[in-house]
Each structure stands twice: as C-alpha cells, then as structure tokens.
Amino acid sequence: MTDPLVSWNDGVAKQAILDFVANVTTPNRPSFVPPGDRIAVFDNDGTLWVEQPLYVQAFFVFDRVQQLAPQYPEWQTQEPFASVLKGDLKSAMAGGESALLELVMATHAGMTTDEFAAIAKDWLSTAKHPTLRRPYPELVYQPMLELLAYLQAHDFKNFIVSGGGVEFMRACTEQIYGVPPEQVIGSSNKTQYEWRDGKPVILRLPELYFFNDKAGKPAAIQHYIGRRPLAAFGNSDGDLQMLQWTTAGSGASLGMIVRHTDGDREFAYDQGSMSSLKQALVDAEKEGWVIVDMKRDWKQVFPFEQ
Amino acid sequence: MTDPLVSWNDGVAKQAILDFVANVTTPNRPSFVPPGDRIAVFDNDGTLWVEQPLYVQAFFVFDRVQQLAPQYPEWQTQEPFASVLKGDLKSAMAGGESALLELVMATHAGMTTDEFAAIAKDWLSTAKHPTLRRPYPELVYQPMLELLAYLQAHDFKNFIVSGGGVEFMRACTEQIYGVPPEQVIGSSNKTQYEWRDGKPVILRLPELYFFNDKAGKPAAIQHYIGRRPLAAFGNSDGDLQMLQWTTAGSGASLGMIVRHTDGDREFAYDQGSMSSLKQALVDAEKEGWVIVDMKRDWKQVFPFEQ
Numbered sequence: 001m002t003d004p005l006v007s008w009n010d011g012v013a014k015q016a017i018l019d020f021v022a023n024v025t026t027p028n029r030p031s032f033v034p035p036g037d038r039i040a041v042f043d044n045d046g047t048l049w050v051e052q053p054l055y056v057q058a059f060f061v062f063d064r065v066q067q068l069a070p071q072y073p074e075w076q077t078q079e080p081f082a083s084v085l086k087g088d089l090k091s092a093m094a095g096g097e098s099a100l101l102e103l104v105m106a107t108h109a110g111m112t113t114d115e116f117a118a119i120a121k122d123w124l125s126t127a128k129h130p131t132l133r134r135p136y137p138e139l140v141y142q143p144m145l146e147l148l149a150y151l152q153a154h155d156f157k158n159f160i161v162s163g164g165g166v167e168f169m170r171a172c173t174e175q176i177y178g179v180p181p182e183q184v185i186g187s188s189n190k191t192q193y194e195w196r197d198g199k200p201v202i203l204r205l206p207e208l209y210f211f212n213d214k215a216g217k218p219a220a221i222q223h224y225i226g227r228r229p230l231a232a233f234g235n236s237d238g239d240l241q242m243l244q245w246t247t248a249g250s251g252a253s254l255g256m257i258v259r260h261t262d263g264d265r266e267f268a269y270d271q272g273s274m275s276s277l278k279q280a281l282v283d284a285e286k287e288g289w290v291i292v293d294m295k296r297d298w299k300q301v302f303p304f305e306q
Numbered sequence: 307m308t309d310p311l312v313s314w315n316d317g318v319a320k321q322a323i324l325d326f327v328a329n330v331t332t333p334n335r336p337s338f339v340p341p342g343d344r345i346a347v348f349d350n351d352g353t354l355w356v357e358q359p360l361y362v363q364a365f366f367v368f369d370r371v372q373q374l375a376p377q378y379p380e381w382q383t384q385e386p387f388a389s390v391l392k393g394d395l396k397s398a399m400a401g402g403e404s405a406l407l408e409l410v411m412a413t414h415a416g417m418t419t420d421e422f423a424a425i426a427k428d429w430l431s432t433a434k435h436p437t438l439r440r441p442y443p444e445l446v447y448q449p450m451l452e453l454l455a456y457l458q459a460h461d462f463k464n465f466i467v468s469g470g471g472v473e474f475m476r477a478c479t480e481q482i483y484g485v486p487p488e489q490v491i492g493s494s495n496k497t498q499y500e501w502r503d504g505k506p507v508i509l510r511l512p513e514l515y516f517f518n519d520k521a522g523k524p525a526a527i528q529h530y531i532g533r534r535p536l537a538a539f540g541n542s543d544g545d546l547q548m549l550q551w552t553t554a555g556s557g558a559s560l561g562m563i564v565r566h567t568d569g570d571r572e573f574a575y576d577q578g579s580m581s582s583l584k585q586a587l588v589d590a591e592k593e594g595w596v597i598v599d600m601k602r603d604w605k606q607v608f609p610f611e612q
Contacts, residue, residue, distance in 0.1 A: 036486060113528050157488070170532045180342060181532025182463070182488075188529060193521040193547055200550045202528050209529075215499040222419050222508050223494060223515075224530065226476045226487025241499055244506045 004150040007143040007300040013256070014297065016290040017147065020254040024230055025154050031252035035155035039229040041221060041242060042148070044162035044169060044186075046235040046275055047258050048177060050139040052267035053130065054089070057164050058100075060123050062089065064107035072106075081106070101208065108165060109189055109206035112196070116204055120171035134304065137176045142303045144233075144258075148177055151231070159183045159229070161221060163213040163238060167204075185224045187212045213238045218245035230254065236275035243280060243289055255289035257281065262295040265305070310456040313449040313606040319562070320603065322596040323453065326560040330536055331460050337558035341461035345535040347527060347548060348454070350468035350475060350492075352541040352581055353564050354483060356445040358573035359436065360395070363470050364406075366429055368395065370413035378412075387412070407514065414471060415495055415512035418502070422510055426477035440610065443482045447564075448609045450539075454483055457537070465489045465535070467527060469519040469544060473510075491530045493518045519544045524551035536560065542581035549586060549595055561595035563587065568601040571611070 008014040023031040024038065045051035065075070065084045075081035080099040083092035093099065108116065124137055132139060148158050158179050160169060166186030173179045190205040212220050218241050221229060231254040232239070232246035243255040257280055259270050271277045284291060294301065314320040329337040330344065351357035371381070371390045381387035386405040389398035399405065414422065430443055438445060454464050464485050466475060472492030479485045496511040518526050524547050527535060538545070538552035541564040549561040563586055565576050577583045590597060600607065 039488075159488075166529070166532070174342075182345075182465075182530065184532065191525045191528065193524050193551070200524065200547070200554050202525055202551075218499050218506065219497045219508055222497065223472070224488065226472070226490065241506070245499070245508075248506050 004153070005143065005146050007146055007298060009297055009299050011297055013290055013292045016254065016256070017150070020231065020252065021150065021154050023252045033230060033251060037227065037230075038151075038154070038156040039159065039225060039227060040151050040156045040231040041159045041161045041225075041229045041233070041246065042144075043234040043236070043239045043242070044160050044164055044173075046260065047233055047239075048140055048144050048148075048160070049136065050129065050132070050266065051275065052260075052269060055164070056136045056139075057104075057168050058089075059127060059130075059136075060120070060168065061100075061103050061107050062092075063123060063127060064119075065103065068107065104165070105189070105206040105208070108168070109204045112201040112203055113167060113191065114201070116167055117171055120168050124172045137172050138304055139302060140176050141258075141298070142300045142305070143298045145177070145303065147233075148179070152178065156231075157183060159185060159221075159225060161185045161212065161217050161242060163187055163211070165189075166212075185212060185220050215241045217242035221245065232256070233258070234280070235260065236277045237279050238275055240280045240283065243287070244283075247287055247289065255284075255287060256292055257284055257289055258292045259294060261293050262298070262301065265298075265301040266294060310459070311449065311452050313452055313604060315603055315605050317603055319596055319598045322560065322562070323456070326537065326558065327456065327460050329558045339536060339557060343533065343536075344457075344460070344462040345465065345531060345533060346457050346462045346537040347465045347467045347531075347535045347539070347552065348450075349540040349542070349545045349548070350466050350470055350479075352566065353539055353545075354446055354450050354454075354466070355442065356435065356438070356572065357581065358566075358575060361470070362442045362445075363410075363474050364395075365433060365436075365442075366426070366474065367406075367409050367413050368398075369429060369433060370425075371409065374413065410471070411495070411512040411514070414474070415510045418507040418509055419473060419497065420507070422473055423477055426474050430478045443478050444610055445608060446482050447604070448606045448611070449604045450564075451483070451609065453539075454485070458484065462537075463489060465491060465527075465531060467491045467518065467523050467548060469493055469517070471495075472518075491518060491526050521547045523548040527551065538562070539564070540586070541566065542583045543585050544581055546586045546589065549593070550589075553593055553595065561590075561593060562598055563590055563595055564598045565600060567599050568604070568607065571604075571607040572600060 005014055024033040042048055045055050062084050069075050069085055080092040080095050160179055164186050166188050169186050170181045170184050173184050188209045190207045190209045192203045192205055228249045229246045232243050233256045235258040247253045247255040261270050311320055330339040348354055351361050368390050375381050375391055386398040386401050466485055470492050472494050475492050476487045476490050479490050494515045496513040496515045498509045498511055500509055534555045535552045537560040538549050539562045553559045553561040567576050
C-alpha cells in the first residue's frame with residue numbers, strides 16, 4: 001500500500017494520525033464513529049498555508065488599497081491608508097486591530113458577493129509572496145494536503161475554521177484544499193440582499209458581522225456544523241478553544257498543533273508574534289494534543305519542492 | 307425502473323422535477339452541473355412538515371413554558387406567559403412578533419447546546435400534534451421525502467433554510483429528512499463558550515443572533531453555503547427572496563411553491579394567515595416557478611397513510 005502521508009517523517013505525529021484514523025474507522029472497535037459523523041476542523045493561516053511575514057489576506061488588503069487609492073484622494077494623508085500607500089506596513093499596523101479592521105472594511109465592502117469573489121480570485125491567481133516569489137495558492141503545506149486527502153478518503157468532512165474572511169478563503173479553498181465553500185467558516189461582513197438592474201444581488205456592507213477567532217471558533221463550530229468535531233488542527237492560541245472543544249468529547253479525538261520551527265524551508269517563528277502560541281503549548285501535554293514540529297516531522301514542506 | 311417520486315401524481319409539477327434533474331445531471335447537456343455544485347434548499351415549516359394550526363416550534367415553546375412555570379411564579383400574571391399558562395394561545399400571540407420572541411428566549415436559553423439538544427429531542431419524541439394526534443416527526447410530507455431522496459441520489463446536497471431555530475430543527479432533521487446538522491440553516495440565539503465543572507460548554511444566551519426569513523434567506527445561503535443553489539422549495543412569501551436568488555443564476559434552475567389546498571388530508575390555508583403566500587404566487591408565473599398543489603399533485607401526503 002502506498003503511504004498516504006508520504007511527506008511526513010515517521011514519528012509521534014504521523015503515528016498519532018494513523019492510529020486515530022484506524023481507531024475511528026475500524027468497525028467493531030469501541031472508538032468507531034460512523035462515516036457521517038466524522039468531522040475534522042482546520043485552522044487556515046499557519047496551519048494549511050503560510051502566514052509570514054503577514055497573513056495572506058493582509059497583502060490582499062494592501063494591494064486593494066493601492067488599487068482603490070485614485071478613488072480616495074484623502075487616503076494620501078489619512079492613516080492607516082497613508083502608510084499603506086507609502087509601503088510602510090509597520091506604521092500602517094501601528095493602529096492595531098482597529099486600523100486593520102478599517103483597512104479591511106474599506107477594501108472588502110461596497111461590492112456584490114459575486115464581484116468580490118471575482119476580485120479575490122483574480123488577486124490570488126496573480127499576486128506573489130514577497131520573498132517566496134510564488135502565487136499564494138502554491139504556498140500550502142504538502143503534508144497538510146496529504147492529511148486532508150487522507151481524512152477525506154476515510155469519509156471525514158473537512159472544515160476550515162479560520163479568522164480569515166470567509167469569502168476571501170472560498171475564492172481558493174476548493175481549488176487548493178478540495179474543501180467546498182459550504183465547509184469554510186470564517187470571519188464575515190454584514191450583507192444585504194437587494195436589486196440592481198433587475199437582478200437580485202447580495203451587497204457586502206462595511207461592517208463586521210462575525211470575527212472567527214479564539215472562543216468564537218467553538219461557538220462557530222456549533223453554529224455552522226452543529227456537532228463536535230473528532231479532530232482539530234491549529235497553530236496558535238487562536239485555536240486553543242477549538243482544540244479544547246474538539247478533544248473534550250466522550251469518544252476518540254485528535255488535537256494537533258503545527259509548530260513553525262523551520263527557518264530554512266519556511267519561517268521559524270515558533271511562539272512568535274504573528275499569531276502567538278503559548279497557552280496552547282502549555283495545555284498540550286495535559287490535554288494530549290500532538291505537536292507537529294515542521295523541521296522534524298515534515299519531509300517536504302511545499303508541493304513545489306523537489 | 308421504480309418511480310422515484312411514487313407519491314406524486316403525474317402532472318406539471320412532477321414532470322418539472324424529473325426534467326430539471328435530467329437537465330443538470332446528464333453529461334454533455336449544456337445545462338449539466340458537476341455533482342459537487344448541486345445544491346438544493348428547502349424551507350421547513352409548511353414545505354417539509356406541517357405548520358398548522360401553529361408552527362411545531364410554537365407548541366414546543368408553549369410546553370416549555372408550562373414545564374418551566376414553577377420556577378417563574380411571576381409568569382402567572384405576566385404576559386405573554388400568563389395567557390400561555392391558561393392555554394389561551396390566541397391572547398398569547400396578540401403581542402405579535404415581540405411576544406413570540408420573548409417566549410422563545412425564555413424557553414430556548416440559559417442551558418448549554420448539549421442540554422438544549424436533549425430537551426428538544428425528548429420533546430420531539432413524545433409531544434403529539436393537537437388534532438392529528440401523532441408525534442411531529444411523523445407529520446412530514448411523503449412526496450417531499452421522496453424528492454429529498456431523489457435529489458440526494460443524484461448527488462445534490464440538500465440544505466434546510468428555515469426561519470425555525472437551527473438547534474431545534476437539528477434535533478430531528480437528520481432522522482426525518484436525512485439532512486445532517488451542518489446542512490441545516492435557521493434562526494439562532496447568541497451563544498457563549500465557557501467552562502463548567504472543568505469541561506468546556508457552549509451556553510445559549512437569551513438574545514437573538516440571526517432571524518432567517520425573507521431577504522435574510524438568500525443572505526444566509528451565501529453566508530453559510532457560499533454558492534447559489536440550483537433548486538429552491540418553499541411555501542410562503544418568506545421564501546420569495548430565496549426563490550428569486552436561486553432562479554436568477556445563469557444556468558438551469560428550479561423554483562417550487564407548495565400550496566396547501568387539501569383540507570381533508572392536511573390543512574387548507576392556501577394564501578392564509580399562518581405564513582402569507584401572495585407575492586410569491588404573483589411572481590411565480592413570470593419567474594417560471596412551479597406550483598405544487600397538494601390536493602392535485604400529491605397521491606399521498608403523510609408517510610403513515612395507507
């Protein structure tokens with residue numbers, strides 16, 4: 001039999017996946033779970049694709065600001081837009097979460113959902129990562145693609161549960177992960193149904209509807225999926241509650257944390273500032289969550305490596 | 307070949323379903339849609355199961371008020387609770403939507419999601435319809451069960467898109483319709499993730515999060531499913547926008563409206579007051595939506611009929 005996880009080195013992490021899947025899919029084991037009930041949830045940024053030096057969606061925001069700037073002359077002097085237009089992302093981010101939200105709303109609203117999907121798809125197919133010099137959809141982790149496919153082949157429904165914008169992610173998640181739009185849960189804008197030129201449209205409003213992070217993740221899992229997952233994969237404290245909720249069920253479960261330890265092949269920022277990973281690591285041992293150390297556990301990081 | 311829609315009389319409605327499914331599932335037809343993209347959306351109350359003399363969930367609310375009353379002595383004199391406790395549902399409903407919302411919040415919040423699921427399941431398995439004298443899960447429409455199964459057999463994903471409470475519906479939708487929890491979209495309470503006795507729980511708060519009706523339905527379809535359905539089934543003006551959105555796509559689509567015309571086998575309240583059906587009927591002709599006349603089109607209404 002071919003190894004379904006060929007990019008994983010033998011070790012605790014790979015074995016934990018194989019054991020877990022055997023436990024829930026082998027009939028007559030007490031840990032067996034019927035196919036329809038097999039749900040797995042995945043964080044996206046830093047778990048399935050790169051999040052360094054910034055979230056992919058942040059680069060999308062900055063490019064959109066550049067693109068829209070001619071329509072908004074006031075942005076030349078108004079923060080955080082002025083810093084973005086000067087290419088000074090550090091200053092742009094100095095305003096923290098509220099500055100980021102302002103940038104997102106200015107660039108992700110005012111168009112229909114169909115128009116936004118086209119904008120996001122176009123950007124994702126053309127924009128390139130600043131240092132890796134490849135389109136972002138190529139910057140996914142090969143071992144995680146194998147894991148997604150392995151679970152799907154064993155009748156799991158894979159869901160993405162990410163802080164990223166749901167419609168931004170949907171512009172590429174089916175293509176790159178094989179996860180259909182209805183299995184993508186993310187942050188969202190408010191929307192409004194209305195008529196334009198004799199056709200119904202759904203308009204994106206410049207107002208946050210739901211921010212899918214931390215304690216919002218298990219609440220969203222219950223709200224959108226309606227049952228507890230068997231497996232959860234994350235890489236930061238933003239995934240802590242999702243890991244807790246997933247592994248607090250009565251049956252077999254798997255919680256996994258990806259650690260970014262490989263500065264040669266990817267980025268070494270373990271416990272770093274992009275998305276803090278502290279409490280989840282502290283809890284991992286007592287909760288039995290399995291650590292994936294990229295440097296140690298992954299034979300190959302990106303699909304394009306030889 | 308056995309007739310997949312055996313409880314449907316031959317006629318325009320049945321033929322429209324068969325033609326639509328042939329059009330989107332026959333390879334090489336220009337109207338062909340790949341299996342993964344086949345989404346169908348169904349209203350629940352009055353489309354898949356009875357909604358007369360009141361919504362099923364309203365009976366659940368009233369029974370819950372009776373059950374909880376000993377803990378709330380003030381309800382004996384406080385409306386709308388006092389009228390419910392006297393069995394005077396007409397007076398209880400006199401306060402309109404805000405009275406109903408108050409009743410729902412008083413009976414659907416303050417417990418964990420797991421506790422609520424158990425309460426709803428217990429009620430659904432024991433409570434009986436006031437005139438039909440059967441548990442509500444038996445009061446589903448046999449022709450619609452056949453339609454759900456027929457679409458599913460042709461690789462459609464069926465979603466319920468209803469104004470009913472999502473967690474109330476999920477307590478029975480998999481069992482009665484074969485629709486898993488993650489394919490049920492409804493109205494919802496706000497929730498909160500927290501710890502109780504060393505375990506994480508999701509607490510239901512007494513506050514409306516989303517009301518899934520009218521223009522909210524297409525917005526919810528985009529939000530939860532992320533793509534336009536091919537087929538929509540409803541029975542009231544609450545489904546008007548969902549029908550519009552579904553059939554405004556560029557490819558083949560099917561919009562259907564169930565009319566309650568059969569006072570002998572079910573309830574005759576076509577265009578009646580429970581859930582008004584006026585504008586959707588006016589628009590049906592120009593939009594090409596197909597009318598299902600229960601009296602004319604359904605050979606059998608309920609599964610228990612001989």
